[in-house]
Amino acid sequence: MSGTFVSGMRTMARGAREEPRLFTIAIIGSALYGVGTAASGWLVGRVTERVVVPAVTGSGEAVSTADVWLAGAALMAVTVVTVAAILVRRIWAGMVAFALQARYRRSLARRYLELPLSWHHAHPAGRLLATASSDVEATWQAMFILPFALGVVVLIAVAGVAMAAADPVLAAVGLLVLPALVAANVVYQRRMSPRVTRVQQLRGEVSATAHESFEGSLVVKTLGLADEEVERFAADADRLRAANVAAGRTRGTFDPVIDALPNLGTLAVLVVGTVRAANGAVGVGDLVQIAYLLGLLAFPVRSFGWLLSELPRTVAGDARVQAVLQEEATTPWGDRPAPGTGPLAVAAKDLTYRHPVPATDPLAERPDVPGQFVRRDEAPAPRREAAPALADVTLDVAAGTTVAVVGGTGSGKSTLAGMLVRLVDPTSGQVLLDGVDVRDLAAGEVAGAAALVPQSTFVFDDTVRGNIALGLDADDVPAERRVGDDDVWEALRLARAEDFVRSLPNGLDELVGERGSTLSGGQRQRLALARALVRKPRLLVLDDATSALDPAVERAVLDGLASSGSGTTVVVVAYRPATIALADEVVHLERGRVVDRGPAAEVEARDAGYRHLVTAYARAARDRADEAANKAGMA
Known part of the structure; x- marks a missing residue:
């Protein structure tokens, strides 16, 4: 109990320090x-002694109507003061909890956006969503109860003082239930802790599975895999249900015990008190x-x-929340402005670069959390270090030129971009x-x-204007x-x-739907390209950004960029010969290394691997034509 109790109370104390006025x-x-x-x-007790008993027995002085009204x-x-106090306690306790939840959700959102992309590659999006929602809620849920519990101490x-003042013997008899209540709570917490921890872990897994299913x-x-995906989600949901049932069963056993103990104390007081009252004690x-x-103590x-x-x-x-907020991975920045004003030279x-290893649940790395275990057969297998995505890549791109980066799948083009x-x-090296x-x-x-x-083009659920002028059309943006x-x-x-x-009904004010659902793939790519161009970049990097365009439109887009006179250095990840033909030179990547670079014609003449890549489309077209001709001849 001590580890969880101390850790939990430290968290509650931190929350009280962060919202002192509301908590006070x-x-x-x-x-x-x-x-x-x-x-x-x-x-x-006083009304019973001075009003009720004399009125019922007729003993002592007569009870006046004024005495009854005064009582x-x-x-x-x-009662009015107590009810008002309950309202204040409940409302402000809720305000504390909700304020802390909002504070930590904002902090997580800020930290998520600050952390480098390499960190996000190692952390499933579903788990991050669960941390920002259910984990934050779980962290501060106890803040609803803490003021109540402290009030119960008062x-x-x-x-206890009032009972002892009335009769120390009866007070001692009645308060004997307190050690029993403490013991019951200790047993309950020990049994409940691993069950609740398991529930919280499974909530994160269900959220991650749901997010992956919906995204995919x-x-x-x-692929017609809806039934299989439902079964996969149902298995996670069933494990969560079983964990919740186990926790509910424990709570269901505990509640009657807590209800019974004060009532047993009351019964003992009545038995002993009747004897003492009969003796005049x-x-x-x-x-x-x-x-x-x-x-009255039973419920509180x-x-x-x-x-x-x-x-x-x-x-x-x-x-889980602190694992994100205290994450050491960061993108440190200096204090120098971007040099010059024209197109950028890139070196x-x-x-x-090596891709990061996918992260594990932070709870699995915390043996101090009671009840959190990783079964041996569920522990991740030792991971061999993968080959680097990039290895000793050196290249120079002159200002104002266009360079095409060409390579097979997995050659490191997107990583370089x-x-x-x-x-x-x-991991090592420099970008200048x-x-x-x-x-x-x-x-x-x-x-x-x-x-x-x-x-992979992302379009926000906003207007066309909002997607293109993203962040640059607000009043607080410099003129x-x-x-x-x-x-x-x-x-x-x-x-x-x-x-x-x-041609859209509302033009720039047209809503494009979630992820641009009302647009075609090529239209989304062109919006994403316009979003980059409206910023008048001095360096434009196109990571296969015209793949969804037909060749004619792609050529028109690239010709427009070349003739715009915008003074932009362009690095384009390309496959198509038409795209490569617009580049001043090409860089051929293979297995994360630069194997050749120079004018396209020269590289094609001396680099067999490059030649094989850029002529793939033409070879495929010739093969289809030959196959069609052979079938026609046979007919």
Whole structure:
């Protein structure tokens, strides 16, 4: 218990420090609730002693109507204060929890975007979504309960003093239930901790599976694998259901015990108190007061069990959240501005890059978390170090020129493209823009000077204008960087997207749907290209960014770029001979290494591997023509 309890309470203390005003108000409300509840028990005893018993037995002084009204008013006043305190406690406790959830979700979103792309490659998107949603919620769920539990401590303290003042013997008999309650809570927490931790782990797995299934829905449908995918998700969901049932069964066993113990204490007080009252050792009012206070403790004391049951979720959720927030992987920036104003000269010196190993669940790496185990047959197998995606790549791209990067699948072209705009940093080596290492540039300088159009086009669920002017049409953007409709139309013209956008019912205001679902693949690529061009980049990197265009449109787009006079250095990952023909020179990559470079004709003449790649389309066309001719001759 101690490890989880201490870790959980440290997290709660951190939350209290981060939201001190809201938490203080919640604690004040909870303390008033404890005092008010204990005061109501004391008042019930006094009213019983001085009003109810004399009125029923006719003993002592006559009870006046004013006495009855005064007793009722006192009870009503205490009740109103207690109810108000409950409202304050509940509302402000909720505000604390929701404020912390919002704070940490913002922090996670910021950290996700700060972390380098290489880190994201090693962390499944579904798990990251689960961390930002269910793990954050689990971390701070206990904040709803903590003020209540602290108020119950005040209630027990005040009620204990009131009971001891009324009759120490009966107070001792009644308060004997407290050690039993503590023992029950300890047992409960020990049994509940591994079950709740398991639930939290499985929630992340279900989220990751669901995200992967939905993202891969096109593949699933085209391969007719819907049933198999449903079964895969159902298996994860069944494991989560079984874990939730196990946790619920434990809680279902615990709740009746917690309900019964205070009632048993009340019963013991009534038995002993009846004997003592008959002997004149205690008054009826004191007996009623002690029994009433013990009865009131039954429900509030359960808050300790609720808190203890949430702390394992707090520890599990916080482990995943902190694993992201404290991640050391980062993209450090310097303080230098991008040099010059014209097209950028690009140099790569001895670039080597290895893809990161996929990350494991951080809980699996934390033996201090009770109940978190990795079965031997589920442990990941030792991973052999893969060959580098790039190895000692050196090249120079003169300012204002166009260079085509050509290579087979897996040769490192996309890795090199991302490295030129600093999506990832090399394992070793340098990328220089106009002679300045990109790691020495200030944050935002690379994005302001260079643009990448990736092979996998992403379009936001926004208007055409919103997708192209993304981040550059807001009022707080400096005037020299802000773009208007004229700039958007010019970028669309260069990307050969102007005609299809004008044909849309709402033009630039047309909503394109999630991931551009209302557009064709070629239209999405042209929007992505326009999004890059509207920024007037000094370096434009096209990572197979025209693959969805037909050859005529592709040629028109590339001719438009070449004739625009925009003063842009272009690095294009290419396959098609028509694309390569527009380049001033080509770089042939093979297995992460530069095997040749120079004018296309010269490289084709001396490099058999390059020649095999660039003539593949022509060979395939000749083979199809020969096959058709042979079939015609046989006919």
